[in-house]
Amino acid sequence: MPDPSATAPDPASRLPDEHTLARSLGHGQMAMIAMGSALGTGLFLGSGGAIALAGPAVIVCFAAGSLIAACIALCMGEMASRHPVRGGFGTLAAHYLSPFWGYLTRWLYWIVTVAVTGTELVACAAYLQYWAPKDAAGKPVLDLWVGILIFAAIILVINVTSVGSFGAIEFVLSSIKVIAVLLFILVGLFLVFFGLPSAPAPGLANLTADGGFAPNGWGAVWVAMWVVMFSFGGIELLSVTAAEAKDPSTSIRTAARTTVIRLAFFYILAITVVVALVPWKVASGTGDDLQMSPFVMVFDRLGVPGAASITNLLVLIAALSAANANLYAGSRMLQSLATDGMAPRFFRTLSARRVPSRAILVSSAGIVLAAVLAFTGVAGVFGYMMSLVMFSVLLVWALILITYVVYHRRRDGLEVFRAPGGVVTAVVGLVGVIAVFATVAVVPEMRLAAMVGVPAVLVAVVLYLAVVRRRMDVSAIEEAFAEADAMRTRGA
Template sequence: MDQQVGAHAVEGSASTDAPASSEGSSGLTRSLGHRTMLMIGLGSALGTGLFFGSGAAIGVAGPAAVVSYALGALLIAVIGLAMAEMATARPEPGSFGAAAGRYLGEWAGYVSRWCYWAASVIALGGEVVAAGAYLQYWWPQTSRSVFVALVALAIIVINLLSVRAFGRAEVVFSTLKVTALVAFILVALVLVLFGVPGHPATGFAHLTDHGGFMPGGMESIWLSMSIVMFAFVGVEVVPITAAEADDPRRSVRTAMRALVARLGLFYVIAVGLIVTLNAWTDVASAKGLTASPFVKAFDAVGLPAAAGIMNAVILVAALSTGNAQLYGAGRLVHSLAVDRLAPRFLARTTLRGVPLAATLVSTFGLVLAIYLAQTGVADIFTKLASIAIFSVMVTWLLALASFIAFKRRGDVDGSVHLPGGRVTAAIGVGGVLAVMATAFEVDDMRQAALIGSGWVLVLLVAYLLTRAGRARARTS
């Protein structure tokens, strides 16, 4: 395939004051509409963390987990709207990473984008391993590594075809997920308020049984936040798509506002219904697909194939989230190359506007997933996942700090605004730091902080070496 290198890669980095071209100088094409961008955002953020993993947060906070998800929705709304405001002002490759380079210094743009890349590719590997397990539910005699490899290949092909093909796939995936979630909410409401033959209405007793609404006290809400916030990771993909939107200001504005509202409603309502339908102690201790509260709800209204139906939905959720994560990771690596902070060949795009090399580099998580599925070295993946958790929080902090500097500079266009501006962003910084502070009490977050801090130090050293290499190249 013929390839081209973005002109901006030659002309300078995102840390300069000159605005990056928004009309394709990076080689990317503008073909995403606002509805597609909304579905891409939902596809990335509405994943297995809700459909299958909400039990972990409920295990920490009990029924009060619904409060944790409400607070998480507010915090991610601040982060998402801050990113969107910067993206509409400058719809350029690299989005919040390029903004960090411009407003905080080139080092910040480097660290922000590589941190998000690490979080995305590792999470991508996790989604693909999960998808392999869901396929194994139907064909248990087949090796999981075979299914993992097939899912990985499907995700790679979708991302390499064109951004339009990627967007269409995400629309289909996200539509299926949202439909399943709405169906669960409707069925759960019937079971709670009215009941069905053989299953009387559960009412609201489960919210206060087994130790009360907040069995672990106020502290449990705080301690569960590290689990809750990772479930919201993915809204960042919307501002990343700004560089490939046909009308970036309108599309990012519409998509982000709708996304943060729907994510908040979906998560809070769904988790609230989960702890209303079931004793929270049962949800926290449940293992396996058939123990999923979604499966139980469909089974209660006489759907004998509930486990199979939900398995298909969770499989689609994993595919959708993994698809969007590879897209975001590839685009950020491409933007680093455009800004001369990564090897130049990673800035090349195909005639369809796909950053081929950057996307292939970002399949590292897929290769790792296939290896882990074959060898079963789960403890290594747990350590890598801790890097992902810490890395995305570093990205959020840098994005909010960039936004505060962005507002101070008055670099706005009026398309979208974070209510409260710098004050709200500062509160958001405090919120992210509060979540990171759970490392003092939660073992998994302590590990995340230790390994993640080491990763950030590695990035800072790599940046210094990159800058020194560019300086030598200029003087030679």
């Protein structure tokens, strides 16, 4: 295996400028893009399903999820800061494990981003229905698929602009939701401990009322982890954005640390506020296709004037930001696969604005799927897509951590950022991922996802052996490392 720091021919001599991504993202933009993907529907909408399973003990689920996510982000951050390559962790897997694992990791993650983009837009459309007029039966007159198409047009326009413009817009969207979550926590804590004249302070009574802290038992807390971990999907963007960072070493180091701290703080405190203010059975009484976020429900039930509508607007922005970030990630992953000969070369081409517009259009397939499912009236659209995402992303996380273990043995001492604990941290994260994956034995949605995911993986393996293995360009992977290392050495 060639030394990743070895000198290689100038990649520009092999990969024309029109196939090379622009390095335009700053420190703050990278951190907010990662937050934009992770801080989205999983917390604001999907948390209702986790509360239904675990009750108030969902707080423990989010604490455990924060630990697993921290292990993944820190290990991935160290590798990405050392090797800011296109394709991120997928290209790292190709280099440190084998081209096959790099191929599989990237295709799995592309599936994740495609499905998440569609899922987030389903959530956006559901939030929009909060304001829509209702018919005699109390159902919104605005169809879900209409909302999906409206928001799809918005994120497609954002993504086909330059990466600098994308980064600026995503920074604004993510900043809005970060501030919103912080305000929700502060206002929520005030309502928990001080209350209002119209809504007496409940204190912490709701955490143990109606069956106790873990009303469905601690086994249910483990089962709820498959829903909770969906909330942390998106931390992988730290690695994907490295190829378009102005100063990846510093940016990724900063982004990895701040993202871990922010997510743990926001998730644990925000979900605590929800289950403290609203009885857990009420907060979870939503079903598969949620029409109201538990966060909106908090203010809706308390009767705070206008607060529910404002909160609904903010969680809509959060979902739109996450969809925007995932469409970005999927297009970059597909473009890197095409550049390495693991996907049709057609998708490696960049537009005049240095964005992979062809890959963006194909990566919007999840939006089309979500709209079709909603239009045909298939029940449980959100739940089905979320379970498929979880099956795929758990495999991706496991491969990231395994890649880190191999990388750790070969690292050359040139790292500017090291994951605390090293291999121990990776092993802890891997054990957590396996424990969550084990819920496939008891969770019907996960079994359904496995029934789709396992055949998909087998098809990918067959395609690799039959077609990709002969067409892939291993030298392009090594040249990507040489280019990234040269750029890093120059301090670009």
